[in-house]
Amino acid sequence: MTEQRCKGCWDLGPDDMTKFRAIEEAYRDSCLKWGYKEIRTPTLEYLHLFTSTGTLTPARLNKVYSFLDWDGWSGERVVLRPDGTIPAARLYIGSMEEKVLAKFFYVTNIFMFEETGREKREKWQCGAELIGAGSPLADVELIMLACEVLGKLEIKDVKLKLSHIGLIRGLLKKLDITPAEQDRLFEQILEGNGDALTKLAARSPELEKALPLLLDLKGQSSGFVKNLKVLLVRELPELEPELNDFIAIVDLLDTLECRYQIDITAASGFEYYTGVTFQLFAGDDEVGGGGRYDALIPLMGGKDTPASGFALYVDRLMDLIEAGHPAGSRAHRILLSIDSHDRASVSESFNMARLLRSSGYIAEFSLGAQRPADFRWTLDVRGKAPRFVLTDRTKRKKTEANNADEVLALLGH
Numbered sequence: 001m002t003e004q005r006c007k008g009c010w011d012l013g014p015d016d017m018t019k020f021r022a023i024e025e026a027y028r029d030s031c032l033k034w035g036y037k038e039i040r041t042p043t044l045e046y047l048h049l050f051t052s053t054g055t056l057t058p059a060r061l062n063k064v065y066s067f068l069d070w071d072g073w074s075g076e077r078v079v080l081r082p083d084g085t086i087p088a089a090r091l092y093i094g095s096m097e098e099k100v101l102a103k104f105f106y107v108t109n110i111f112m113f114e115e116t117g118r119e120k121r122e123k124w125q126c127g128a129e130l131i132g133a134g135s136p137l138a139d140v141e142l143i144m145l146a147c148e149v150l151g152k153l154e155i156k157d158v159k160l161k162l163s164h165i166g167l168i169r170g171l172l173k174k175l176d177i178t179p180a181e182q183d184r185l186f187e188q189i190l191e192g193n194g195d196a197l198t199k200l201a202a203r204s205p206e207l208e209k210a211l212p213l214l215l216d217l218k219g220q221s222s223g224f225v226k227n228l229k230v231l232l233v234r235e236l237p238e239l240e241p242e243l244n245d246f247i248a249i250v251d252l253l254d255t256l257e258c259r260y261q262i263d264i265t266a267a268s269g270f271e272y273y274t275g276v277t278f279q280l281f282a283g284d285d286e287v288g289g290g291g292r293y294d295a296l297i298p299l300m301g302g303k304d305t306p307a308s309g310f311a312l313y314v315d316r317l318m319d320l321i322e323a324g325h326p327a328g329s330r331a332h333r334i335l336l337s338i339d340s341h342d343r344a345s346v347s348e349s350f351n352m353a354r355l356l357r358s359s360g361y362i363a364e365f366s367l368g369a370q371r372p373a374d375f376r377w378t379l380d381v382r383g384k385a386p387r388f389v390l391t392d393r394t395k396r397k398k399t400e401a402n403n404a405d406e407v408l409a410l411l412g413h
Helices: 014-033 085-095 136-152 165-174 179-190 195-203 205-215 222-235 237-255 314-318 343-358 404-411
Strands: 044-046 066-068 077-080 102-111 122-131 158-164 261-263 276-282 285-292 307-313 333-337 362-365 377-381 388-392 397-401
Touching: 014 102, 014 122, 014 136, 014 314, 044 085, 077 102, 085 102, 085 122, 085 307, 122 136, 122 314, 136 158, 136 237, 136 276, 136 285, 136 307, 158 165, 158 237, 165 179, 165 237, 165 276, 222 237, 237 276, 285 314, 307 314, 333 343, 343 362, 343 377, 343 404, 388 404, 397 404
Parallel strands: 158 261, 333 362, 333 377
Antiparallel strands: 044 077, 066 077, 102 122, 122 307, 158 276, 276 285, 285 307, 377 388, 388 397
């Protein structure tokens, strides 16, 4: 009987791991060069971390994997982390809050229940958090960092969509409803139900005039937002700070010649965000997103601290990149053939393989199953002279060598 893997979970074979590592390495390289430092948080977190602050909508909380912690009789309920940002914020509050500026990155898995089992329940993300900076420049830094990684991975047809949660929250404050009703309506909007806001707009004459302008906010330049600001602030002057923030961000993106699409309705799924949000698409596939979440850290018991972040979705990126050779380029691969019954040959072979690896080559011992065509070089190791026979399979040329130094010289070292 074939053992089946758990629904919604996935195995990563050698080719998959090649893609995974390519994404991870490109991401780590960019983050380190931008001054971010790597962190890792536990797979298990306390449930109240995600409920007491109201950071996740009920719809998402209904999908977390939670169970009682059996360590003692406290009755604490724990979860498989459903999010990467909240644990990073917890880490910051617990041990790094004295820092004026904290720049984190991580590669982590998150877990969300999906009842059909056709969608992934375990997902991998490359995340970054910029804590302690509240300027438009900080938001643009994260956007450009994310775009740089996608460029390194040669992802084609990347589209950047911008929205601003602060504008949506500002509209909700104008409605004659309780804070609890505002929260429920905000959750509906995040889940894609924009009609809910349209229906309630009739309660406010200002909203009836301004809402169509805002919901139809779609453009590709800061000038578009500036023109809209003139129209909006007449009816809703309270939105001026958020509009100014939005304009400053798109002004910077224009300066950097970063193409984007403004779409104020493209904010679904962003629970704890308070300012600009962005989504990255490759064709029709959403491959990343993020934004500003200035209220999260104080909600979790920390100081009033500005913060923003993003995540790239590894599983979706893996479908879009080409797989290289699982062990590196063929030009640097060497297949060693030895006589396992000859002690001198075995000893010489392992020493030679160690030197080859330290010189940057991939050295494998022939076990009878490898395809020689996958290797540029083959090396026969013998217990008698000539000790080595190096074959360049590309040039179809064999050369003898008497010691390791001669082999390395033939290889160009």
